[in-house]
Amino acid sequence: MEKEETLRIDNYCFVCGKENPKGLKAKFISSNGKAKAEMILYKEYQGYSGIIHGGIIAALLDEACAYAGISLGYYTVTAEIKIRYRKTLKVGEKIIIEAFAEQIKSKLIQAKAQIKDSKDTIIAEAEGKLIIKEKIEKS
Numbered sequence: 001m002e003k004e005e006t007l008r009i010d011n012y013c014f015v016c017g018k019e020n021p022k023g024l025k026a027k028f029i030s031s032n033g034k035a036k037a038e039m040i041l042y043k044e045y046q047g048y049s050g051i052i053h054g055g056i057i058a059a060l061l062d063e064a065c066a067y068a069g070i071s072l073g074y075y076t077v078t079a080e081i082k083i084r085y086r087k088t089l090k091v092g093e094k095i096i097i098e099a100f101a102e103q104i105k106s107k108l109i110q111a112k113a114q115i116k117d118s119k120d121t122i123i124a125e126a127e128g129k130l131i132i133k134e135k136i137e138k139s
């Protein structure tokens with residue numbers, strides 16, 4: 001049987017990679033199944049004029065879910081993610097991205113994430129199903 005490829009982090013993740021010059025460079029902090037990041041998205045990430053592209057919002061929510069899963073000690077891949085876009089996000093607004101994850105089966109982590117603006121208004125929410133690929137070895 002073919003051996004499964006291991007997941008590697010090489011700092012080039014489009015959302016969080018410090019070395020990806022074209023990435024979003026989001027800085028997540030995470031522990032105990034929770035993840036959080038704050039950032040501002042500029043014009044480079046808009047769709048319609050002045051409004052951040054929904055695909056970028058989805059990527060941030062997905063990443064937040066993954067970080068929440070990582071903080072439980074697992075590398076995962078996203079099997080499913082459902083996004084609810086509640087308000088448009090304006091270019092240049094500060095946002096807070098938060099996620100919460102829990103392991104509900106041996107290979108399945110369920111995660112919820114949301115993005116709020118600085119007035120605490122929910123911009124978008126997500127529910128994700130993450131499949132555990134491997135346990136993170138502590139170095």
Ligand SMILES: CCCCCCCC(=O)SCCNC(=O)CCNC(=O)[C@H](O)C(C)(C)COP(=O)(O)OP(=O)(O)OC[C@H]1O[C@@H](n2cnc3c(N)ncnc32)[C@H](O)[C@@H]1OP(=O)(O)O
Nearest residue numbers: 009013016062063066076077078079080105107108129131
């Ligand atoms: C720091 C960097 C962070 C980066 C974060 C990036 C996040 C991402 O973008 S990940 C990339 C995008 N996602 C992917 O590429 C995933 C591609 N899809 C796949 O690899 C597969 O379809 C995969 C692994 C999701 C499911 O594979 P499949 O062969 O169907 O599942 P399998 O391995 O047999 O099953 C595993 C378990 O998961 C369950 N499962 C699979 N899919 C689902 C689902 N949609 N809902 C619920 N459970 C599911 C199965 O039922 C099974 O459970 P059990 O062991 O209890 O029977």
